[in-house]
Amino acid sequence: MPPRPGVGDARGGRRTRRRVHRRRPRRQRRDVAAADFFLGSFAVAVPAGGLVTGVAFPVAAPGTGAGFYEVTRKAKDFALIAAAAQLTVADGAVTDARVAVTGLTHGPVRMAAVESALVGSPPTAEAIRDAARLAGGEVLAEVNTRSPAAYRRRVLPVVVARALKSAAADLEVAP
Incomplete structure (x- = not known):
């Protein structure tokens, strides 16, 4: 699914490391870019029966x-x-x-x-x-x-x- 206009985290064609970790039914793990996780108001990219098990963001740079x-x-x-x-x-x-x-x-x-x-x-x-x-x-x-x-x-x-x-x-x- 391509990022929505104005949303996303592409800089110079590269994606950053902002990720959401999900577990699907049957213990399948899938990582989703943070920009693709939020679909709209009160809607996120977690399938029925799925569970968010963690998030990862890069540590902010000094300054x-x-x-x-x-x-x-x-x-x-x-x-x-x-x-x-x-x-x-x-x-x-x-x-x-x-x-x-x-x-x-x-x-x-x-x-x-x-x-x-x-x-x-x-x-x-x-x-x-x-x-x-x-x-x-x-x-x-x-x-x-x-x-x-x-x-x-x-x-x-x-x-x-x-x-x-x-x-x-x-x-x-x-x-």
């Missing part, structure tokens, strides 16, 4: 920080929209950026334009703000019953910027 920001109606509610970000910085410049949002479509979506805009520049407030503005053009928000699509499109750059700022702050306190 890596992560952040998350969500908008909810009330505490502990499902997010109307949320963003997760990870930045890796070396010699003062971003060498790798990962940004994903949820709440726009049936599943999480990577923000490739935002990621590309950050690589090569220092993680300053201005660079983060400029990159986050690109998030609005990447994907159309689907209609849902929780919040209007126009609202989610309008707050998307703010949510992405706040997740990125949190990731940048995490860089400063990383051991």
Whole structure:
């Protein structure tokens, strides 16, 4: 099954080591790329009777920080929209950026334009703000019953910027 547009983890034609380990009935083990594991809202690639037995992610490189920001109606509610970000910085410049949002479509979506805009520049407030503005053009928000699509499109750059700022702050306190 090919990765969905905007989702996946291909960089330069190679797949990363993010994997989910599953057991099928009759003790057959199968590893699935993390990008292919999540099929949609509350849907994952586990067959009937199957069981997730583990997950594997590469250890973050030195100089890596992560952040998350969500908008909810009330505490502990499902997010109307949320963003997760990870930045890796070396010699003062971003060498790798990962940004994903949820709440726009049936599943999480990577923000490739935002990621590309950050690589090569220092993680300053201005660079983060400029990159986050690109998030609005990447994907159309689907209609849902929780919040209007126009609202989610309008707050998307703010949510992405706040997740990125949190990731940048995490860089400063990383051991």
